[in-house]
Amino acid sequence: MTNAWRAVGITYIQYSNIAARVLREALRTELRADAAKRNDSHVKFTPWANGKPAPRQTQSES
Amino acid sequence: MMMQRSMLLLPLAVEATMHAQQQRGMATLQSISIRLKSVKNIQKITQSMKMVSAAKYARAERDLKAARPYGIGAQQFFEKTEIQVDEKAEPKKLLIAMTSDRGLCGAVHTGVARHIRNELAKDDVNTKIFCVGDKSRSILARLYGKNILMVANEVGRLPPTFLDASRIAHEVLQTGYEYSEGQIVYNKFNSVVSYSLSQLPIYSGATVEKSEKLAVFDSLDADVIQSYLEFSLASLIFYTMKEGACSEQSSRMTAMDNASKNAGEMIEKLTLIFNRTRQAVITRELIEIISGASALE
Numbered sequence: 001m002t003n004a005w006r007a008v009g010i011t012y013i014q015y016s017n018i019a020a021r022v023l024r025e026a027l028r029t030e031l032r033a034d035a036a037k038r039n040d041s042h043v044k045f046t047p048w049a050n051g052k053p054a055p056r057q058t059q060s061e062s
Numbered sequence: 063m064m065m066q067r068s069m070l071l072l073p074l075a076v077e078a079t080m081h082a083q084q085q086r087g088m089a090t091l092q093s094i095s096i097r098l099k100s101v102k103n104i105q106k107i108t109q110s111m112k113m114v115s116a117a118k119y120a121r122a123e124r125d126l127k128a129a130r131p132y133g134i135g136a137q138q139f140f141e142k143t144e145i146q147v148d149e150k151a152e153p154k155k156l157l158i159a160m161t162s163d164r165g166l167c168g169a170v171h172t173g174v175a176r177h178i179r180n181e182l183a184k185d186d187v188n189t190k191i192f193c194v195g196d197k198s199r200s201i202l203a204r205l206y207g208k209n210i211l212m213v214a215n216e217v218g219r220l221p222p223t224f225l226d227a228s229r230i231a232h233e234v235l236q237t238g239y240e241y242s243e244g245q246i247v248y249n250k251f252n253s254v255v256s257y258s259l260s261q262l263p264i265y266s267g268a269t270v271e272k273s274e275k276l277a278v279f280d281s282l283d284a285d286v287i288q289s290y291l292e293f294s295l296a297s298l299i300f301y302t303m304k305e306g307a308c309s310e311q312s313s314r315m316t317a318m319d320n321a322s323k324n325a326g327e328m329i330e331k332l333t334l335i336f337n338r339t340r341q342a343v344i345t346r347e348l349i350e351i352i353s354g355a356s357a358l359e
Contacts (some may be wrong), residue, residue, distance in 0.1 A: 003285070011235060012289035013228040013296050020224075041225040042216045045233050051207025 091339050098332045105325035111166070112318035118221075119254075119311035125221055126251060126308045133301025136294040137262065143275045145265050147243050154188050156211075156244035156264070157181060158234065158299070159202070160306040161195035162218025167314035170306070171197035173259045174247050181245070182206050190239055194230060194303070211237050222307055227300030234299075235292060242269050248302035249309035255316060257309035262298055267291050 005015045024035040046053045147153065157178050161171045175198050182189055182205075190211040193199040199213045214230055243265055250260040267288050276282060 006285065006289075011232060012292040013232050013235075016293065017225060017228055038223050038225065041223055041229055042220065043214050043226045043229055044216045045229075046213045046215070047237070048207070048210040048212055051203070051210070053213070 091336070091343055094332060094336045094339060098329065098336055101325055101328050101332060105322055105329065108318045108321040108325060112315055112322060115167075115311050115314040115318060119308065119315055122221060122304070122308040122311045123251075126304045129301050129304040132297040133262075133305075136297045136301070139290075139294060140263060140265065142278075143270065143273045145263075145270060145273045147265075147269060152188060153185075153243060154190075154239070154241045155181075155185070156190050156192060156234070156239065156241035158192045158244065158246045158264075158302075159194060159198035160246060160248035160299075160302045161193070161198040162306065162310055163196040163215055164218050164310075165197060166317060167310050168317040170249050170257065170310050170313045171195070172201065173249065174198055175201035177247050177259055177261070178202060179205065182209060190241070192230075192234055192237070194299075211239055217303075218307065218310065222300065222303040224296070224300050227303055228296040230303075231292065231296035231299050234295065240266065242266055246298060246302045248306045249313075251305050251308040251312065254312050257313060260305075262302060264295060264298065265291075 003015075006012075010018075021039060024032065024039055027035055048054060159174050159178055161174050165171070178191060178198070179202070182191075186206065186209060189209060191198075191202060191206065191209050192211050193202065193213045195217045196213070196215045199210065199215070202210065212233060214233065217226070243263065246262040246264060248260060248262070249257045251257050267284070270276070270287060270291060271284065276287075
């Protein structure tokens with residue numbers, strides 16, 4: 001059993017987050033404003049190599 | 063002869079230093095008032111910081127209650143499957159340090175960093191660190207910079223969301239570092255005044271699949287396990303982020319409260335010194351005037 005999303009190279013986390021975002025956007029307007037706050041994330045990532053921040057090759061979007 | 067000279071010199075030298083000290087101790091009225099003002103300002107700042115973190119803490123605690131089931135559920139699976147780490151194979155460890163970007167909150171960050179330092183002291187070749195929050199990075203970068211795999215910052219300004227956690231989990235999985243076991247090091251929130259350093263174990267898919275108890279579960283295949291482990295990592299990270307955020311805010315609250323109290327004590331002492339110096343200045347001026355007047359007579 002291989003899921004279609006797995007075959008595309010999406011992890012379960014990304015898959016469920018996409019599903020969650022779609023669900024939030026489908027909410028009623030009065031509820032959507034509150035749920036939209038859970039839709040964004042500001043965390044930044046910096047890969048490190050040999051004790052120094054290293055540039056990232058590709059910026060991945062979750 | 064020399065002895066006598068030096069014995070004579072000694073009291074003179076002592077007197078000189080004492081005189082200098084007294085001069086330094088007797089600060090001028092203006093410098094004391096400047097100092098007093100700055101301490102008062104600091105107290106105002108710490109007090110308002112305490113207010114802010116109290117409000118943030120109330121929210122963090124409410125959020126934590128909602129987030130607890132995520133962590134407990136994910137932990138139960140690891141407990142029930144009784145995962146045994148392969149002792150023969152070289153263990154590749156991953157440590158996730160749950161801190162935040164912001165300081166002035168007591169020992170929350172240093173506690174996490176200290177635990178990781180101890181772990182690294184045991185084995186710093188096969189252990190990598192994933193730093194969540196700038197604080198753990200700045201503490202660990204000097205000694206164990208080579209072990210840092212990735213740093214996630216901009217953590218702690220806003221309350222953590224599940225999307226934050228899942229993005230971190232995604233990065234953990236995407237680093238290309240094949241860990242066999244790992245630990246999330248975080249601060250577990252107990253009450254407003256106490257938190258304790260805790261660790262949660264995490265395992266890779268290969269390690270989980272070797273577990274014998276896995277046969278108890280129905281319809282499990284590699285795909286389900288992989289999906290579940292990805293999700294459970296995200297849940298655990300979410301849970302520990304919430305625990306960490308809550309302990310951080312409560313700790314900042316107490317730290318700022320203590321700072322305000324200390325500033326209050328300092329203000330009391332400084333006011334006393336200020337008033338005494340003011341009196342001394344007035345008295346001296348009076349003496350000068352009176353003695354001047356009596357000299358004219």
